[in-house]
Amino acid sequence: MSNRLQDKVVVITGSTKGIGKGIAMKCAEEGAKVVVSGRNQEAGNALVEEIERNYGKEAIFIQKDISSELGCKELMKESVAHFGRIDGLVNNAGIFPRGTILDTTEELFDKIFDVNIKGAFFCSKYAIREMLKIGKGAIVQIGSTNGYLGGENLVAYSCAKGAMLTLNKHIAAHYAKKQIRSNWITVGWVASEGEIELHESMGVDQEKLVSWAESSIPSGKMQTAEDMAYGVVYLLSDESNQVTGTELHINGGLGLKSSI
Ligand SMILES: NC(=O)c1ccc[n+]([C@@H]2O[C@H](COP(=O)([O-])OP(=O)(O)OC[C@H]3O[C@@H](n4cnc5c(N)ncnc54)[C@H](OP(=O)(O)O)[C@@H]3O)[C@@H](O)[C@H]2O)c1
Known part of the structure; x- marks a missing residue:
């Protein structure tokens, strides 16, 4: 442990399991005060206990569904009510049901977009409001190789991740002057x-x-959740204070080979 995130307050969406859980644990190991979030109360509470036991850091679980603006707003509000500020946000919550353009229904499209981009958009909105109050902040968007092109059977997911890539650039371009950064991680396959x-x-x-x-x-x-977490820690830390709008590929080269 080197305390690269000492006492920063970091909110991680979708951290009850999978990659988000690995990110939450690594952030706590690096000294952050972590907000674990998701819908599964039991898993969230268990992770908070694990973090406190292993790293002696204060963490809380806030149960929220981030597929609505209200859920995102409440997550940031309750995080600030508990910890007083937000230094970092990791937009990690995501779902990846399959579907080609020919068989994706409006219902499936909305479900995927609501979690994967609407959630990231509105969590960013309310986190940025808090970051403006303290004059700095860092956001990490958990992206995918599918955000660039997309598998045939992952079209709505790919379009949502593509929109997230635009969101990343938008925040980076327009909030750099406020010392608020946004960076994207291209997750390979975990x-x-x-x-x-x-x-x-x-x-x-x-x-x-x-x-x-x-x-x-x-x-x-x-790749592993820990591989992603190392990148997230760098992008949330002050070591990367001049890094914004980047796309960090943690994917073992996945997506680099020509498909022809
Ligand atoms: N695994 C891969 O190979 C891979 C590749 C590329 C990109 N990614 C991206 O990495 C991120 C994490 O994926 P993962 O593989 O770790 O998935 P996972 O194991 O299914 O975990 C997904 C997390 O998102 C949360 N979540 C889902 N819907 C939610 C909602 N409506 N509101 C709040 N939280 C919600 C879940 O929490 P609850 O169940 O508690 O709500 C869970 O903690 C996603 O953005 C995904 O697109 C993954």
């Missing part, structure tokens, strides 16, 4: 709880998922 669950529902067990992923990723290895 065997998170959600990814395993989704593949199992499609008849692909974890072993098959890993061997498929390893043969698709140039580095031959899946």
Whole structure:
């Protein structure tokens, strides 16, 4: 532990499991006061206990569904009510159900957009309001290789991540003068709880998922939540105070190879 986030207040959406949980733990290990969030109360409370036990840092769980503006607003308001400020926001909550353009319904499209971009947009809005009060802040957008092109069967997800990439550039361009930064991480392929669950529902067990992923990723290895967390810590820390609008690819080269 090197306390690179000492006493910064960091809100991480979707941190009850998967990549968000790994990010929350690493931020706490680096000295941050962490707001764990998501809908699953039991998992959120368990993570708070784990953080306090392992790192002796204060953390809280705030149960919110971020698919509405109100949920995002309340998450930031309650974070400030508890910790007094927000230094960092990680827009991590996301869902990735499959669908081609031919079979995606309006209902599925709205569900994906509500969590993956509407949530990130409005969490950014209310976090920026708080960051303006303290004169600085850092946001990390948890993106995907699909934000650049997108798999045939992931079209609404890809479009939502593409919009998140624009949101990243927008915040970076217009809030740099206020010392508020935004950076994006291109996640490669992580065997998170959600990814395993989704593949199992499609008849692909974890072993098959890993061997498929390893043969698709140039580095031959899946990434981990911890790999993402190292990047997040850098982008939230003062070490990156002049870094904004960047896209940090933590993907073992996934998406770099030509598909032709
Ligand atoms: N895994 C990968 O290979 C991969 C690749 C590229 C990008 N990503 C991105 O990485 C991020 C995390 O994915 P993951 O793989 O860790 O997924 P995961 O294991 O399914 O975890 C998703 C998290 O999002 C939360 N969440 C979902 N809907 C929510 C809602 N309406 N309101 C609040 N929280 C909500 C879940 O919490 P609750 O269930 O408690 O609500 C959970 O904590 C996503 O943005 C995803 O697009 C993942």
